[in-house]
Amino acid sequence: MTEKEYNNCVKEHADGLFRFIIKNTKQIDDANDIIQTAYEKMWNNRKVVDPSTAKSYLFTIAYNCLMDFFRNAEKMQKKAIVDESISTYHPQPHDVSTTIHLALDQLPEIQRMLVLLKDFEGYTYIEISKITGLTALQVKVYLHRARLKLKTYLVSVDKII
Amino acid sequence: MKILTITTNNYESFFLLYVDNELTELEKQEVEVFVQSNPALSVEFDSLKQTKLHQEQIIYANKHFLYKQEEEITSLIHTKQEGNVISKDTFTIKWYHLAAAVSIGIILWITNFTKTNLAPKNLKTEIVTAQPKPISGNQSIVQNTHKSGPVLQDFPKIKTSITIKKVQSYNNESIAENKIIEVPIVEQNIANPNTIYPITIASTENQRQNISQIDEIKLNNPIIAQTTIEPIIPTRQNESEAETIVIKPKRGLNKLKAFINKIDNQIDALTSIEPSANERSIKVAAFTIPLKK
Numbered sequence: 001m002t003e004k005e006y007n008n009c010v011k012e013h014a015d016g017l018f019r020f021i022i023k024n025t026k027q028i029d030d031a032n033d034i035i036q037t038a039y040e041k042m043w044n045n046r047k048v049v050d051p052s053t054a055k056s057y058l059f060t061i062a063y064n065c066l067m068d069f070f071r072n073a074e075k076m077q078k079k080a081i082v083d084e085s086i087s088t089y090h091p092q093p094h095d096v097s098t099t100i101h102l103a104l105d106q107l108p109e110i111q112r113m114l115v116l117l118k119d120f121e122g123y124t125y126i127e128i129s130k131i132t133g134l135t136a137l138q139v140k141v142y143l144h145r146a147r148l149k150l151k152t153y154l155v156s157v158d159k160i161i
Numbered sequence: 162m163k164i165l166t167i168t169t170n171n172y173e174s175f176f177l178l179y180v181d182n183e184l185t186e187l188e189k190q191e192v193e194v195f196v197q198s199n200p201a202l203s204v205e206f207d208s209l210k211q212t213k214l215h216q217e218q219i220i221y222a223n224k225h226f227l228y229k230q231e232e233e234i235t236s237l238i239h240t241k242q243e244g245n246v247i248s249k250d251t252f253t254i255k256w257y258h259l260a261a262a263v264s265i266g267i268i269l270w271i272t273n274f275t276k277t278n279l280a281p282k283n284l285k286t287e288i289v290t291a292q293p294k295p296i297s298g299n300q301s302i303v304q305n306t307h308k309s310g311p312v313l314q315d316f317p318k319i320k321t322s323i324t325i326k327k328v329q330s331y332n333n334e335s336i337a338e339n340k341i342i343e344v345p346i347v348e349q350n351i352a353n354p355n356t357i358y359p360i361t362i363a364s365t366e367n368q369r370q371n372i373s374q375i376d377e378i379k380l381n382n383p384i385i386a387q388t389t390i391e392p393i394i395p396t397r398q399n400e401s402e403a404e405t406i407v408i409k410p411k412r413g414l415n416k417l418k419a420f421i422n423k424i425d426n427q428i429d430a431l432t433s434i435e436p437s438a439n440e441r442s443i444k445v446a447a448f449t450i451p452l453k454k
Contacts, residue, residue: 010227018221039227119214144177150212
């Protein structure tokens with residue numbers, strides 16, 4: 001990977017990677033740290049990184065960083081603080097999009113990350129399995145469980161409304 | 162991972178695979194046909210479809226931190242094109258910009274320096290025979306007793322190295338008049354360092370012959386003479402006698418100082434920075450730093 005290709009990766013994938021991270025961390029400082037770590041690692045290993053797989057490489061690093069983050073957060077009992085600078089995080093009542101994101105927050109971390117990788121980035125089960133290190137079958141199972149939980153949450157909210 | 166036929170027993174898996182976009186177009190059509198044929202399941206199918214996240218556009222504002230060195234300037238352009246707010250306008254000066262600036266400066270300096278210093282070399286010099294002559298009758302100086310041989314034996318102790326350049330600067334006018342100049346250089350510790358010695362301009366043929374022999378001697382080598390010299394008070398000789406020019410021997414430290422001054426003048430001439438007399442300032446090379454009053 002050349003420097004130009006690296007910078008193209010920044011231009012093309014930084015937004016998506018940041019979205020994936022911030023949806024999981026809910027804290028902009030942690031998200032900044034993780035995305036910078038991911039790109040720094042890619043820069044350091046640019047000689048061995050294939051530009052065609054650079055996006056997966058970045059998401060793999062981010063996924064591993066997020067797993068570490070969740071482990072540490074679990075220990076420290078952190079409370080998620082939504083950064084107000086991101087307008088998409090302002091909850092709007094009776095908004096389907098907001099409701100689904102609230103539902104997403106109810107999911108376990110791994111399921112949430114898989115849903116995000118599936119819906120936002122459009123990865124297949126096999127691609128997600130490569131990123132996460134899970135088997136394709138595990139990915140499928142986790143995703144199906146996540147969908148069913150989301151459906152249940154949405155149905156319950158509809159009933160309340 | 163593919164299920165061949167959709168039934169009322171396995172429809173949920175088909176629905177989930179449909180939502181996850183893991184089915185082929187043909188399989189998708191089969192699912193849609195199945196839902197149409199089973200309206201009771203359409204609610205569940207729609208509910209699962211709602212679990213799919215809608216695309217959101219989130220722009221990472223700190224993208225410019227991620228771009229790497231050689232592309233930093235480009236990155237600023239990219240981020241501006243993308244409409245992000247850039248908190249600081251930075252322009253990184255690359256190492257090769259600095260290197261180019263420094264090398265241009267050095268070339269200019271060397272060009273100017275050599276131009277000014279090479280100028281006197283165009284002049285031919287016939288140097289240097291010396292015979293210190295007493296200017297006043299009361300002060301004794303040993304005279305040259307050899308009429309045809311080299312006069313160096315009668316020189317006072319010559320230890321200070323002399324450079325051609327230095328003599329040239331004194332002799333420009335004399336050479337133009339086709340004269341020969343005698344430059345006796347005397348060891349400083351013989352007498353008072355401020356002692357001034359005469360230079361005699363000779364025009365006789367004998368002296369020219371002496372000079373040709375002396376030319377074989379390297380001037381920078383210490384030359385040992387048998388005689389010593391007394392301090393001389395410089396005075397002007399009669400017009401009938403040889404013309405006398407006064408020269409002060411200088412030490413190596415003075416040469417270095419003069420060289421540094423010359424460099425300073427060159428830099429001043431190049432930069433043409435003239436701090437006003439009213440301003441209090443410190444001038445360091447080409448830079449003027451104003452002082453607070």
